[in-house]
Amino acid sequence: MILIVAEHANGKLSKSAYELASAARGLKREGGVTALVLGSGVASVAASAALIADQVLVGDSAELAQYDAEVWSAAVAQIAAEGEAEVVLIAGSRSGREYSPRVAVKLDAPLLEDVMSLKDEGGVLHAEHYTFLTRVTERVEAKAPVVVVTVKAGAFAPAVPGTTAAEQFDVDLELPKRRLVVTGSTKEKTGRIALIEADIVVSGGRGVGTPEGFVQLVEGLADQLGAAVGATRAVVDAGWRPYSEQVGQTGKTVQPKAYIAVGISGAVQHLSGMNKSKCIVAINKDGDAPIFKIADYGIVGDVKEIVPAMIQELRK
Amino acid sequence: MRILTLIRQVLDAEESVRVRNGAVELEGSKLVMDTMDEYGVEEALRLREAGAEAEIVAVSVGPARAEEALRTALAMGADRGIHVVTDVSLDAIALSAVMAQIAKAEGAELIFCGGQEADWDSQALGAATAERLGWPQATWTSALELKGSTLVGKHEADEGSESFEVVLPAVVTTQQGLNEPRYPTLPNIMKSKKKEIRKETLEAYGAAPKVKVNGVEIQVKERLKKILDGKDAAGAAAQLVKMLREDAGVIA
Ligand SMILES: Cc1cc2nc3c(=O)[nH]c(=O)nc-3n(C[C@H](O)[C@H](O)[C@H](O)COP(=O)(O)OP(=O)(O)OC[C@H]3O[C@@H](n4cnc5c(N)ncnc54)[C@H](O)[C@@H]3O)c2cc1C
Ligand SMILES: Nc1ncnc2c1ncn2[C@@H]1O[C@H](COP(=O)(O)O)[C@@H](O)[C@H]1O
Numbered sequence: 048m049i050l051i052v053a054e055h056a057n058g059k060l061s062k063s064a065y066e067l068a069s070a071a072r073g074l075k076r077e078g079g080v081t082a083l084v085l086g087s088g089v090a091s092v093a094a095s096a097a098l099i100a101d102q103v104l105v106g107d108s109a110e111l112a113q114y115d116a117e118v119w120s121a122a123v124a125q126i127a128a129e130g131e132a133e134v135v136l137i138a139g140s141r142s143g144r145e146y147s148p149r150v151a152v153k154l155d156a157p158l159l160e161d162v163m164s165l166k167d168e169g170g171v172l173h174a175e176h177y178t179f180l181t182r183v184t185e186r187v188e189a190k191a192p193v194v195v196v197t198v199k200a201g202a203f204a205p206a207v208p209g210t211t212a213a214e215q216f217d218v219d220l221e222l223p224k225r226r227l228v229v230t231g232s233t234k235e236k237t238g239r240i241a242l243i244e245a246d247i248v249v250s251g252g253r254g255v256g257t258p259e260g261f262v263q264l265v266e267g268l269a270d271q272l273g274a275a276v277g278a279t280r281a282v283v284d285a286g287w288r289p290y291s292e293q294v295g296q297t298g299k300t301v302q303p304k305a306y307i308a309v310g311i312s313g314a315v316q317h318l319s320g321m322n323k324s325k326c327i328v329a330i331n332k333d334g335d336a337p338i339f340k341i342a343d344y345g346i347v348g349d350v351k352e353i354v355p356a357m358i359q360e361l362r363k
Numbered sequence: 364m365r366i367l368t369l370i371r372q373v374l375d376a377e378e379s380v381r382v383r384n385g386a387v388e389l390e391g392s393k394l395v396m397d398t399m400d401e402y403g404v405e406e407a408l409r410l411r412e413a414g415a416e417a418e419i420v421a422v423s424v425g426p427a428r429a430e431e432a433l434r435t436a437l438a439m440g441a442d443r444g445i446h447v448v449t450d451v452s453l454d455a456i457a458l459s460a461v462m463a464q465i466a467k468a469e470g471a472e473l474i475f476c477g478g479q480e481a482d483w484d485s486q487a488l489g490a491a492t493a494e495r496l497g498w499p500q501a502t503w504t505s506a507l508e509l510k511g512s513t514l515v516g517k518h519e520a521d522e523g524s525e526s527f528e529v530v531l532p533a534v535v536t537t538q539q540g541l542n543e544p545r546y547p548t549l550p551n552i553m554k555s556k557k558k559e560i561r562k563e564t565l566e567a568y569g570a571a572p573k574v575k576v577n578g579v580e581i582q583v584k585e586r587l588k589k590i591l592d593g594k595d596a597a598g599a600a601a602q603l604v605k606m607l608r609e610d611a612g613v614i615a
Pocket of ligand 1: 351
């Protein structure tokens with residue numbers, strides 16, 4: 048059996064769940080694909096999961112209303128052990144990558160992290176993932192009866208939901224007490240398309256000059272293109288933009304069809320989060336900025352002149 | 364209290380990566396203590412400077428050359444080092460078994476670990492070590508304070524950030540923004556040369572890799588590099604939009 052842990056947010060099954068289902072199907076293991084849904088009041092999420100899995104296990108309780116690494120890893124490991132799962136697939140989200148190592152330790156299993164491909168060769172799982180700040184592709188294998196895998200966002204085509212719903216079962220979970228007490232949170236929600244799901248990303252760096260410049264140039268261009276907004280660490284640290292928009296080693300990884308870098312120098316740590324984009328566009332006044340080394344298209348010029356001109360042009 | 368800070372020696376971020384014989388070639392490149400780990404050493408020092416009585420022990424598992432990274436930690440102010448000398452490269456889950464045993468033997472109460480180091484891009488070591496010790500963890504920490512035996516801080520979650528409290532013992536993973544790591548001063552560099560680095564063998568810990576690496580590749584996507592001169596802003600903008608629409612087909 049392959050177990051996928053289906054993430055959800057705001058009452059909806061996340062795109063990653065569809066990608067996990069697709070990665071799981073690709074392994075063609077006997078015993079099918081079981082989806083595990085954890086949360087509180089997750090009936091509609093479970094119903095969506097039932098269209099992409101062969102069986103859905105639902106842990107629905109108030110204790111699961113909020114994510115916690117120890118609680119999640121305990122639940123997932125318990126279900127994996129009881130169901131004798133051979134492969135446990137977890138989304139490569141920040142939380143997924145945080146609790147998956149605990150699941151691997153509990154199951155005494157190897158962990159394949161943030162994989163972008165997954166193959167079964169005679170019962171052995173082979174995968175590829177990036178190393179060295181996304182500059183190197185490493186091929187790995189896990190020779191063990193049980194393997195835990197986190198799957199890179201966007202690496203697998205999302206599974207298309209079927210028309211017949213799989214059976215759902217409620218599960219009893221033995222959950223540990225939470226020890227990391229969350230005392231407050233700042234949710235950063237925008238009305239825009241999610242960064243990691245967008246076809247076009249417009250990102251801004253220190254070169255936009257001011258927070259107002261960011262709004263006018265980066266948001267302005269993004270709105271014109273129906274794009275998501277990204278930012279560099281420099282502008283996030285400066286407090287111009289929320290952390291949720293940060294792209295790079297310590298932020299999000301994106302690989303859109305087009306990534307438009309506005310006033311971004313192109314530090315390795317930033318490139319690490321976007322260098323796999325299909326088409327990279329850069330606007331920077333410094334022709335020697337490293338971002339141009341990985342750009343497909345670009346303009347050497349002042350963003351305060353170039354970007355408004357682009358917005359004008361797009362309006363035509 | 365004893366604080367462990369885990370140290371990896373990695374390729375300097377500014378260096379280009381080269382592959383030889385199916386592995387990343389590090390010979391002849393500048394190797395440094397990972398920046399992510401610098402935040403951990405710095406934070407341990409700050410906790411001590413804020414009044415916590417602590418011995419700070421830097422721990423590294425790696426080849427002989429990794430001692431240089433440990434020396435950097437000692438020059439920043441860590442008290443002593445433990446170096447498990449091995450050429451075997453362990454995946455995070457296997458490595459966590461070593462780290463947990465060291466933490467137990469040392470009676471540590473707090474472990475700092477880089478959020479995602481620049482060589483293996485793994486985020487798993489901190490959490491796996493915490494699991495083996497039966498400790499809680501706070502990952503991607505961006506602010507930290509010790510109040511008695513409670514860590515009070517902020518960290519990044521899936522969307523947005525959270526404030527948290529956690530009672531020691533605990534594992535904390537660090538990241539850029541947590542603090543501004545200090546440069547070792549010359550007197551401290553001199554002093555660090557006399558600090559103890561205990562050498563150990565991997566065999567003593569009985570840890571073996573759980574993941575086998577079959578090879579590495581550098582896949583460089585050829586970029587078109589069609590870069591326009593922006594002196595005529597309107598003209599360049601028009602041409603760029605046209606190329607994105609017609610040549611690349613990425614915008615409507
Ligand atoms: C451990 C670690 C992790 C990190 N993680 C991340 C990460 O996840 N994401 C990230 O982004 N960074 C990260 N960084 C930081 C990274 O190294 C860079 O400092 C950062 O990306 C720089 O941001 P920037 O390009 O906005 O700023 P700068 O490097 O200052 O670049 C600004 C650019 O704007 C151009 N410019 C200025 N004015 C104009 C104008 N009027 N018109 C056109 N161009 C102009 C300049 O020529 C320059 O190239 C990390 C660093 C470390 C050490
Ligand atoms: N140990 C040190 N003591 C004093 N200055 C340093 C030290 N390490 C680096 N620097 C300087 O700090 C600047 C930035 O260094 P780096 O970030 O290491 O490239 C450079 O000018 C270095 O020469």
